[in-house]
Amino acid sequence: MIEVIDSGPLNTIQDLGRTGFRDIGVTVSGAMDPLALKVANLLVGNDGGSAAVELQTFPFRVRFDKKTAVAITGGGSATLDGIEMPPWWMQMADAGQVLEVTPAVGYARAYVAFGGGVDVAPVMGSRSTSLRGAFGGMEGRSLKKGDLLPLGEAVIPGLAADGFGVVPPMLEMASLFPVEDDGTLLIRALPAGEHDLFGADAERFWSQSWKISSQSDRTGYRLSGDPIRLVAPVEMRSHGIVAGVVQVPPAGEPIIQMSDANTAGGYPKIAGIIDADLWRLGQARSGSRLRFVRSSHAEARALDQAIANYLADICGTSQMVARALKTITSR
Template identity: 75%
Template sequence: MIEIVDTGPLNTIQDLGRPGYRDIGVTVSGAMDPLALTIANLLVGNDAGAAAVELQTFPVRIRFEQNTAFSVTGGGSAALDGETLPPWWMQIADAGQILEILPSKTSARAYVAFEGGVDVAPVMGSRSTSLRGAFGGNDGRALRKGDVLRLGSPAADVLPAGGFGVVPPLREMASLFPVAENGALLIRALPAGEHDLFGADAERFWTEDWKISAQSDRTGYRLSGNPIRLTEPVEMRSHGIVAGVVQVPPGGEPIVQMSDANTAGGYPKIAGIVEADLWRLGQARIGTRLRFVRATHAEARMLDQAIATYIGDVETTARQVGRALKAMAGR
């Protein structure tokens, strides 16, 4: 078990989400940075989709009630009993030790996975917290000071007592995830259904910078900038939407649907972000400047394959470390 000694608001239990229920109005939820959550789980021998803790407000302090392997990925700076840990790192904590996580200057969210995963009751096949629906996770709410969380049964793999880590994805795949010369985050997207109805403003959507406004959360990022508008009003019926869809309300400032995306909406869609870039957007802080880049389906598939290769390499490395330790223990 672990105890939440201190936490900010809106920190929750998340896994990879609950797809398949949007037709009845249930959002997918899940990690805003699914890549960081996946790697955190693989580092401690869990399945990629095990439940972990997603942190977006800091500082956070967690006390271990028993010897436990854990990992911290994504943003944040972690220390165990005051000793700073490397980024994207797995470590074994002794009973009574305290893990402290402070905010990162560049990334919005950190993920903490524990050997065996966080053991809360699944709802519709997922342990993710839906704050809007008030279900899943820890009673459908954010974590609070004093919460005690049970952990599942650990895997049989042996984990290194001294810890080990991986190269963060933005370093390992730096050439695939560039930033603009002015520091804006480049986000690849495909034109969506109503793209051409914006006329000349559609081109401005791709050439001008946008800023993530304070009116942003897990449901969606509202972008501030020079408004874009339809060439003429259009009546639209409400239709299904998913994470990554970029809608434009009458005010002209786009909204990017995120992990807790609405299940339906009636605003015109100008673009859809490729899935391989959604995890980077999930790590973007309020005030971050973005620039959208037209992608092709072939490029989107290439990025998906590169990320799958990175995940596969991490999984292989973790297994090799476990096998080597097992062999040493058996001598």
């Protein structure tokens, strides 16, 4: 059991989300940065999709009631009883110790995974919190002081270790995830169904940089820039949408659907962001700038494979450490 002793709003329990219910209006939810969530889980010996804590406001502090493996990834700086933990690191915490997580520069969210995963009751096959629907996670709400987080059975329970970590994906795969010199994110996407209905404005969608508006959240990122508009008004029925779809409302400033994406909408779609770049958007703060880059199905598949290889290496390292520690403690 983990006791929350300090937490701000919008900090929630998330896994990889609930799928298969969009037809009845249930959003997927899940981690805004699924790659950071997977890495944190693998570091503590969990399945990559186990439930963990997604942090958006800081500080966040918890107290452990027994020896527990804990890992911090994404945009968090952490201390354990006041002693600094390296970033993207797994550490064994002893009973009574306090973990404090504060924000890291350049990131919007941090992820905290515990050995065994956060074992709240699943709703529709997922432990993710849907704040809009007020279900899942911890009673469908943000975490607060006094919450007790139950944990599942850990794969590597009670082991003493100095800890180990991984190279963050933005460093390990820097050549695959480019950023312009001024910090502008280059986000790859494919033209979507109504792309050509924007005429010459469609090219401006790709050529200009966009700023993530302060009116952005887990449902969608609103982008500020020179508006783009349809050549002529068009009547559209509502249609299914998913995370990564870029819609353009009448005002002409695009909206990127994110983890809590609406299940349907009628705004025209100009582009769809490839899955491999969605985690980068999940770490983009309000005020950040991005530019869309035309991609291809082949490039999307290659990037998916690169990420899969990165995670496989981490999984192999974690299993090797677990085996070594079990051998040591059995002597």
